[in-house]
Amino acid sequence: MKLKGQKVSLRPVEKEDATRLLLWENNPQHWKVTGTEVPFSLHAILEYIDQAQHIRTHGQLRLMICLTDTDEPIGTIDLYNADFKHSRAAVGILIDELSHRQQGYAIEALEILENYVRQILGFHNLYCSVHGDNEASKALFDKAGFERIGVRKDWFLDGNKWLDEILYQKCLEKK
Numbered sequence: 001m002k003l004k005g006q007k008v009s010l011r012p013v014e015k016e017d018a019t020r021l022l023l024w025e026n027n028p029q030h031w032k033v034t035g036t037e038v039p040f041s042l043h044a045i046l047e048y049i050d051q052a053q054h055i056r057t058h059g060q061l062r063l064m065i066c067l068t069d070t071d072e073p074i075g076t077i078d079l080y081n082a083d084f085k086h087s088r089a090a091v092g093i094l095i096d097e098l099s100h101r102q103q104g105y106a107i108e109a110l111e112i113l114e115n116y117v118r119q120i121l122g123f124h125n126l127y128c129s130v131h132g133d134n135e136a137s138k139a140l141f142d143k144a145g146f147e148r149i150g151v152r153k154d155w156f157l158d159g160n161k162w163l164d165e166i167l168y169q170k171c172l173e174k175k
Contacts, residue, residue, distance in 0.1 A: 003063075003112045003113075003115075003116055004068060004112075005068065005108045005109075005111070005112050006068065006108065007067070007068055007103070007104055007105055007108050008065050008066060008067060008068055008074070008105050008108050008109050008112070009065075009066050009068050009071075009112075010063040010064065010065060010066070010077060010109060010112050010113065010116075011063060011064050011066060012053055012063060012064070013049050013052060013053065013062050013063070013064055013076075014049070014064075015046065015049060017049065017064060017073065018042060018045050018046055018049060019042075020073060021045050021048075021049070021076075022040060022042055022045045024075075024076070024094065024096050025039075025040045025045065026039045026040055048062075049062075052078075055079060055082050055121070056082075056084065059080065059081055059082040059083075059089075060078065060079060060080040060081075060082065061078065061079040061080075061082070062076055062077075062078045063076065063077050063078075063113070064076060065077055065093075065095070065105060065106075065109045067105075074095055074096060074097065074100045074105060075093065075094045075095040075096050075100070075105070075106070075109070076093070076094050077091070077092070077093045077094075077109050077110070077113050078091065078092040078093070079091060079113070079117065080092065082121075082123075084121075086125075087122065087123045087124040087125065088123055088124060088125035088126070088127065089117065089121075089123055089125075089126060089127075090126070090127055090128055090129075091110070091113065091126050091127070091128050092128060093106055093109060093110060093137075093140070101136065102136075106140050107140060107143055107144055110140070110144050111144070114126065114144075114170070114172060117172065118172045123172060124171060124172055125169060125170065125171055125172065126146070126169070126170045126172065127167070127168060127169045127170070128141060128146070128167075128168050129152075129165050129166065129167050129168070130165070130166045130168065131156055131158075131163050131164075131165065131166075132151070132163045132164030132165065132166055133158075133163055138166060141168045144170070145170055146168035146169060146170040147168065147169055147170065148166060148167070148168055149167050149168065149169045150166075150167040151164050151165065151166055151167065152164060152165040152167070
């Protein structure tokens with residue numbers, strides 16, 4: 001399965017991606033968003049790669065976001081907490097390098113994923129949560145047509161500062 005757009009394509013994670021994922025997952029700059037508290041081992045990443053391809057069994061799917069022109073991986077997009085009974089899943093996205101951010105890659109990856117979720121999985125809803133101080137992610141989900149449906153006050157502790165959690169949802173209409 002390869003899902004292709006103009007700027008980016010999405011593909012399954014391969015074992016060859018393990019080193020890259022290990023670096024991304026173990027980057028402390030990402031830990032605030034991912035909730036990571038201790039580094040991942042290579043063994044754990046390899047196990048995760050296997051599990052993250054079985055959405056019906058494990059409720060999650062991770063896809064690599066690659067530049068269409070070069071196939072260079074620049075990030076990941078995840079479906080998790082997939083609920084086939086209620087036709088919904090949570091979504092998370094990471095563009096690793098600052099130089100790849102603000103280039104339209106994340107919004108296109110999200111659009112490609114939405115089409116996949118709607119047409120292949122038949123899901124009706126996507127949802128996510130964003131730290132209240134994450135302006136880039138709030139702008140992304142606003143631009144992608146997600147609706148802000150709530151705020152959990154003082155939900156995340158970042159050092160000695162409490163942050164709100166912004167909740168988003170998008171009802172996927174049939175196209």
